[in-house]
Amino acid sequence: MKFDFDVIAKNLPYLLSGVKFTIALACLVIILGTFLGVIFGILKLSKNRLIRYPVSFIVELTRDTPIIMQMFFIFFGLPALGIRLNTFPSAALAMSFFAAGNTAEIVRGAIDSLPTGQFDAAKSLGMNYLQMMIYVIIPQALRRMLPPMMGLFTTLIKDTSLAAIIGAFELTRAGQEIIERTFRSLEIYLVVAAIYFIICYPLSYYTRKVEKGRVTGF
C-alpha cells in the first residue's frame, strides 16, 4: 500500500472546517466549565451542609462517570423526558459539566492548601467573607490553580473528539466522513492526530514551564 499525499491535500480544507468546531466546542466548554467550576468549588467549601452536600454530589457525579456516558445521557436519555438537544449543544453541555466538576476540585484544593493564617489575618482586619475571598484568598489560590487548570484544558480539547460518537461535527467526525468516502484511514487519522497535537502541545509545554517557574513559598 502506498502513502497517498493527494488525499490529504484534497481533504485538508474539510478537516480544517472541522477544526473550527473543535475549537468552538473547546472554548465553550472551557469558559462555561471554569465559570461553573469556580462557583461549585467555593460552594463546596461552605460550612452549610445544605449547600455543601448537593454541590459535592453533582461534582462527584461528573468526576466519577465517563464523559461519554454523560453525553449519551443528555443526547439519548433526556429526549425521554421531553428535552431534545442537537448533537453539538449536547456535547457542549455534557463536557461543561465534566469540566465544572474537575475545576471545582482544583479550586477547592487550591483554597484548602492555603495556610489558615491567611484566613485568620484577613478576618482579624475586619474583612467580611467576600472581601477576604476577593482580595486575599482567590488571588493566591489562582496561582496554585494555574498548572492543573491548564492540564485540564488540554484534556478537554482532546476529549472534544468524543463528540464525534454522538455525531456532532468537529475534527474527528470530519475525518471519519472523509474516510467513509476515500477509505484512506491511515493518512486521514495521521493528519487528524497531527492537528490535535499542534493545538495541544504548546499548552502542555507552557504548563510545564509554569510548574517549574513557580516561586517557592508562594
Add this chain to the structure above:
Amino acid sequence: MIEVRDIYKSFGKVKALNGVSATIKKGEVVVIIGPSGSGKSTFLRCLNSLEKIDRGTIIIDNIPLTASKTNIHKVREEIGMVFQQFNLFPHLTVLRNITLAQIKVRKRSQEEAERIARDLLLKVGIPEKADNYPFQLSGGQQQRVAIARALAMQPKIMLFDEPTSALDPEMIGEVLDVMKNLAKEGMTMAVVSHEMGFAREVASRVIFMDEGKIVEEGTPERLFEHPREERTRTFLSKVLK
C-alpha cells in the same frame, strides 16, 4: 474594655478552655504565660472570635461578642491582631498589605491609607521596605510590617499571639522594642508570650494559665517573685534561669 466571663472551648475531646474569666482595662498591658497546650493562644483567639466559644460571655467595649445581632466584622475592626507566623499577604507589597483593609474595610482613600501606612512603617523602623514583597524581608521585618498592618486600622485593642516565637534570637529585640513603645503610648494590649523579660518590664499584669484555666494572676513583681501556686512555681523555675 474586655470582660471575659466563664468561657469554655473544646476542640473535639480536648478541652482548651475550661472556665476562664478575666478583665482587661483600658491602657493595660496583660501578658499571658503558661506551658504549651495551656489554652493561652485559644483564649486570645476567642477575644476576636477567630475561635467561637462553646459557652460563657465575652464583652468587648460594651458589645457582647456572642449576641446574634453583633456584627463581628465591626468588632474586629477595633481589635488588631499579630500572629506567630506573621501571616502577611504574600501576593501584595508591604504597602498594599498595610493599605488593603484600610481602603476596603475602613473605606479610606488610597492617598490617606498610604500616608498612614508610610507613617507606620517609619514608626516600626523600615520605611524603605514599602515596595518590597514579604518574602524579601527578614522575619523580624515581616513581624514589624504585621504590627503596622494591624495598627493602621487604629484599633482600640491589640492582641499578640506569641509574636516573637518564630523569630531568630537576634530579631526578637527589634519586635519587642516596637511593642514596648506601643505600650508606653497607652495601647491596651493582650500578649501571649514566652518573653519573661518583656513581661517584667512592660506588663501591668501577668496571667498564668495551665490546663485551660487561669491559675493565678498579679503584677509581674508579685507573680515572678512570690508565686502563690505550686504549678506557677514549677513553671517559672523552668523558664526563669
